[in-house]
Amino acid sequence: MKKLINAVDDVLAQSLDGFAAAHADIVTLGEERKFVRRRQVKPGKVALISGGGSGHEPLHAGFVGFGMLDAACPGQVFTSPTPDQMMAAAEAVDGGAGTLYIVKNYEGDVMNFAMAAEMASGPVESLILDDDVAVENSTWTTGRRGVAGTLIVEKILGAAAERGDDLASLKALGVRVNSHTRSMGVALTSCTVPAAGKPTFSLGEDEMEMGVGIHGEPGRRRVKLASADAIVDEMLGAIVGDLSLTSATEVLLFVNGFGGTPLMELYLMQDRARKWLDGKGIKVACSLTGSYVTSLDMAGCSLTLSVLDDQAKALWDAPVHTPALRWGM
Incomplete structure (x- = not known):
């Protein structure tokens, strides 16, 4: 295993210290590195908090800031916070309007966020995300997994929270966006967890x-291994079928790299996806391409579609200023 690390036990702590220092104008690190929070807490605003195992960077800490999350809780690699x-994150970013936990559908995350919500002193709601169409049940999940669509939900809810939407409205909006968002991924290689020191699984050449x-x-x-066109066609066929999309629908297209895929290949996938959707009469109104919800050093990518109405499109386009996502500022 070749990694730019000092010691396995120090990887997360040293990475968080570097992250917080690099983006000190936007975020600050909580006591004992329990969470990353936006530097300026906004009074009267619902606090949006997410988190999960590390190894998916920039998810979630990279999405903390104006127009997105108020705090993110990093667990050890692939391990729930x-x-x-x-609870510490919720206290640190409490603006007096309640807290919404945004939770990917993995058993450890769901259980731990539920426990935190039960012990909270103020109003708290939880939103479970399950955008993966690939399988209904899998390792660590009951039901569909929460994957790259998490970014879309966090961005849209972040804009809505920034404009002053209340807790109940944000929860309802999150449920709607999640129901309109679907993803599917493909791996060309495995990933290597530092503590394991070897690939998680094996794939032939x-x-x-x-x-x-x-x-x-x-x-x-x-x-x-198939051609890029064939891979896109299969993934989009599954996503579009699950969403029951028809012609004239407007969507957001998100092509996400898993950490080991060059942008040249991701843009190639973007090109094929647009052509495939155009052939079905489905309009790509917004798009995003890059490695945002990663799996350490895995080669491969995911495709996500989110159906847009006027409100969702306006919230997606609204200004955002985080370490990993910035526009309109």
Whole structure:
């Protein structure tokens, strides 16, 4: 294993210290590194808090800032943060209007965020995200996994919270956006967790894992490597079928890299996806391409579609200023 690390046990702490120093104008690190929060807390605003295992950077800490999250709780690599982290984050960013926990559908995350919500002193709601169409049940989940669509929900809710929407309205909006958002991924290689020191799974030189999860969980099936066009066609076919999209629908197209895929390849996937959707009469009104919800050093990508109405499009386009996502400022 070749990694730019000093010691396995120090990877997360040293990475968080570097992250906070690099983006000190936007974020600050909580006591004992329990959370990352936006530097300026906005009174009267609902606090949006997310989190999960590390190794998916920039998710979630990279999305803390104006127009997105108020705080993020990082667990160890691929390991859920603990309830005390979530409670400390909620206290630190409390603006007096309640807290919304945004939770990917993994058993550890769901359980720990639920415990934090039960022990909270103020109003708290939880939103469970499950945008992955690849499998209904898998390692670490009951039901569909929460994957790259998390970014879209966090961005849209972040803009709505910034304009002053209340807790109940934000929860309802999040449920709606999640129901209109679907993703699917493909892996060309495995990822290597530093503590393990070896790949999570093995793929032959001519194999790929169709429908892989962001922790390297199995997908729909292991198949021979196909062309980029064929991969896009299969993934979009599954997503569009699940959303029951028809012609004239407007969507946001998100092409997400898993950490080991060059942008040149991601833009190639973007190009094919647009052409495929155009052939179905589905309009790409907004798009995003890059490695935002990663799986350490895994090669591969995911495609996400989110159906847009006028409100969702305006909230997506609204200004955002975070370490990893910035526009309109």
